[in-house]
Amino acid sequence: MATTIAAAAEQTLLASVPTSLLIGGSWQASKSGKTFAVEDPSTGKTLLEIADAGSEDAAAAMDAAAAAQAGWAATAPRERGEILRRAFEAVTARADDFALLMTLEMGKPLAEARGEVTYGAEFLRWFSEEAVRGFGRYSTSPDGKSRLLVTKKPVGPCLLITPWNFPLAMATRKIAPAVAAGCTMVLKPAALTPLTSLLFAQVMQEAGLPDGVLNVIPTTSAGATTGPLIKDSRLRKLSFTGSTEVGRRLMADASTNVLRTSMELGGNAPFVVFADADIDAAVAGAVAAKLRNMGEACTAANRFIVHEDVADEFANKFAEAMKAMPTGRGTLPETKVGPLIDEKSRAKVHSLVKDAVDGGATAITGGAAVEGHGYFYQPTVLTGVSASARILSEEIFGPVAPIVTFGTEAEAVRLANNTEYGLVAYVFTRDLNRGLRMGEQLDTGMMGLNAGVISNAAAPFGGVKQSGLGREGGLEGIEEYLYTQYIGIADPYAN
Numbered sequence: 205m206a207t208t209i210a211a212a213a214e215q216t217l218l219a220s221v222p223t224s225l226l227i228g229g230s231w232q233a234s235k236s237g238k239t240f241a242v243e244d245p246s247t248g249k250t251l252l253e254i255a256d257a258g259s260e261d262a263a264a265a266m267d268a269a270a271a272a273q274a275g276w277a278a279t280a281p282r283e284r285g286e287i288l289r290r291a292f293e294a295v296t297a298r299a300d301d302f303a304l305l306m307t308l309e310m311g312k313p314l315a316e317a318r319g320e321v322t323y324g325a326e327f328l329r330w331f332s333e334e335a336v337r338g339f340g341r342y343s344t345s346p347d348g349k350s351r352l353l354v355t356k357k358p359v360g361p362c363l364l365i366t367p368w369n370f371p372l373a374m375a376t377r378k379i380a381p382a383v384a385a386g387c388t389m390v391l392k393p394a395a396l397t398p399l400t401s402l403l404f405a406q407v408m409q410e411a412g413l414p415d416g417v418l419n420v421i422p423t424t425s426a427g428a429t430t431g432p433l434i435k436d437s438r439l440r441k442l443s444f445t446g447s448t449e450v451g452r453r454l455m456a457d458a459s460t461n462v463l464r465t466s467m468e469l470g471g472n473a474p475f476v477v478f479a480d481a482d483i484d485a486a487v488a489g490a491v492a493a494k495l496r497n498m499g500e501a502c503t504a505a506n507r508f509i510v511h512e513d514v515a516d517e518f519a520n521k522f523a524e525a526m527k528a529m530p531t532g533r534g535t536l537p538e539t540k541v542g543p544l545i546d547e548k549s550r551a552k553v554h555s556l557v558k559d560a561v562d563g564g565a566t567a568i569t570g571g572a573a574v575e576g577h578g579y580f581y582q583p584t585v586l587t588g589v590s591a592s593a594r595i596l597s598e599e600i601f602g603p604v605a606p607i608v609t610f611g612t613e614a615e616a617v618r619l620a621n622n623t624e625y626g627l628v629a630y631v632f633t634r635d636l637n638r639g640l641r642m643g644e645q646l647d648t649g650m651m652g653l654n655a656g657v658i659s660n661a662a663a664p665f666g667g668v669k670q671s672g673l674g675r676e677g678g679l680e681g682i683e684e685y686l687y688t689q690y691i692g693i694a695d696p697y698a699n
C-alpha cells in the first residue's frame with residue numbers, strides 16, 4: 205500500500221514538471237521536434253521524455269537573452285532581490301517536490317536531496333540580500349585635481365553550464381547572483397539531470413522573473429548546441445561547473461570573444477588526520493566528506509592521508525562506519541548510499557579500485573559493484589595504497605576511500621599538495637596552530653578544519669590550480685556577474 209502511494213506521488217510530481225524548452229518566457233518544443241529520455245539511475249527506467257535543444261534553439265535563447273538584457277539591467281535592485289526572495293520562499297515551500305525530483309533523476313538519498321534543497325535555496329535568499337548592496341565609490345584623486353567615480357554594472361548575457369551531481373544547487377549558485385546583478389541567462393543543464401532545472405525555471409517565472417531573463421535549453425548535444433553561443437559576440441560571460449577536461453576546452457573557446465569566465469572544475473581533496481585528532485570526529489567527518497552524494501561531489505575527500513600512529517585505528521573505525529551505510533534506492537528511508545549516475549561511472553570507479561588492488565592495496569571493506577538493478581557500488585576503504593596508484597591522482601567520483609600514511613607535518617603537506625587540483629582540503633587536529641599552519645601551506649581554495657562538509661551560501665566556494673577560476677557564493681559571488689566602470693571627473697573647483 206505504502207509503495208503504491210509513493211509511486212503515485214512520483215507520477216503526480218513528474219506530471220507537474222515542464223518538459224519543453226524555456227525561451228523568451230514561453231515553453232516550447234525544440235525546432236527539430238527531437239526529445240530525449242531522462243532515466244532513474246536506481247532502476248534504469250525512463251522518468252520523462254523532454255525536448256532536446258539544438259543550435260537553432262540555442263540561437264533563439266540567445267536572441268531572447270540579448271533582447272531582455274537592457275530592460276533587466278535597468279530594473280531596481282530591490283525588485284530583483286524581491287524576485288529572488290519569492291523564489292526562495294517557493295522552493296522552500298516545495299522542498300519535498302524538489303527533493304524527490306532530484307532523488308528520482310540523480311539517485312541521491314531523499315535526506316541528502318532535502319539538504320541540497322536547503323543549500324540551493326539559500327543562494328536565492330543570500331543573493332536577494334546582496335542584490336541591493338551594489339555600492340560604488342566617489343573619491344578625490346591623490347593629486348587633488350580630479351574626482352574618481354567607480355560603479356558596478358552587470359556583465360550582460362551569460363551562458364551557464366551545470367553538471368548532473370547537484371541539480372538544484374549548481375543552478376541556483378549561478379542564477380541567483382546573475383539575477384541579483386542584472387544579467388540575463390541561457391542555462392544548459394546536464395542531460396542526465398535536467399528536470400530539476402526545468403521545475404526551478406517555472407518557479408522563477410512564477411516569482412515574477414521577466415520573460416527572456418532566464419532561458420533553459422536541455423540538450424543531448426552539449427558541444428554542438430552551446431558552441432555557437434560561446435562564439436556569439438552578444439554573449440559576455442561563460443560560467444561553467446563540471447570536469448576540468450571540458451572546462452579547459454571551453455576556456456579555449458571562450459578566448460575568441462575574450463569572455464569573462466567562471467570555472468568550477470574537478471577536485472582531488474586530501475583529508476588529513478593528525479595523530480592528535482579526535483579520531484571518532486575524524487571518522488564521522490570522513491564518512492560525510494566521502495559519502496555525501498555517493499562520493500559524486502567535486503568536494504569529496506579523494507585521498508585520506510593519516511598519521512602512521514593512528515592509521516590502523518582510523519582505518520578500522522572508518523571501514524566499520526562505511527560498511528554500516530545501507531545502499532539502495534534513494535526514495536527508501538533507510539538508504540544512506542544511492543546508485544552512481546550511470547554504468548560508465550560505476551565501471552570507472554571499479555577500474556580505479558582494481559588498479560589499486562593490483563598494485564598491492566587491500567579493500568578492508570567493499571571493493572565491488574552491488575549486484576542487481578541500478579548502478580550501485582559498495583562503500584569501500586582501501587589500505588596499503590601505493591603512491592603510483594591511479595586512484596590517488598584521478599577524481600574517483602564514487603564511495604571509495606584510499607588511505608595512505610605520513611610521519612611528519614611537512615610530509616602531510618607535500619602529499620596533500622601533490623595534485624594538479626586545488627579545490628578543498630580537510631584537516632583534523634586538536635592543535636589550532638597546526639590547523640592554521642595547514643591552511644597557510646595547502647594550495648586549495650577552501651579548507652575544512654575538523655569539518656567534513658563546508659559548503660555554505662555565505663562563503664566563497666571555488667578552487668585554485670586546475671580546480672578553476674572564480675568564486676560562487678559569499679560576498680565574492682555577485683562580483684563574477686559585475687564589471688567595474690570608472691569615470692574620471694575634472695576638478696569641480698577648477699572653474
Ligand code: NAP
Nearest residue numbers: 366367368393394395426427446447450468469470471502
Ligand atoms: P562534465 O562532463 O564536464 O559536464 C558538465 C557540463 O558540461 C554538463 O552540462 C555537460 O553536458 C556539459 N558539457 C560537456 N561537454 C561540453 C561541451 N563540449 N560544450 C559545452 N558543454 C559541455 O562534468 P559532469 O560529469 O557533469 O560533472 C562532474 C564534474 O563536475 C566533476 O569533475 C566534478 O568535480 C565537477 N564539479 C565541480 C564543482 C565545483 O564547484 N568545482 C561542482 C560540481 C561538480 P552533458 O552532461 O549534457 O553532456
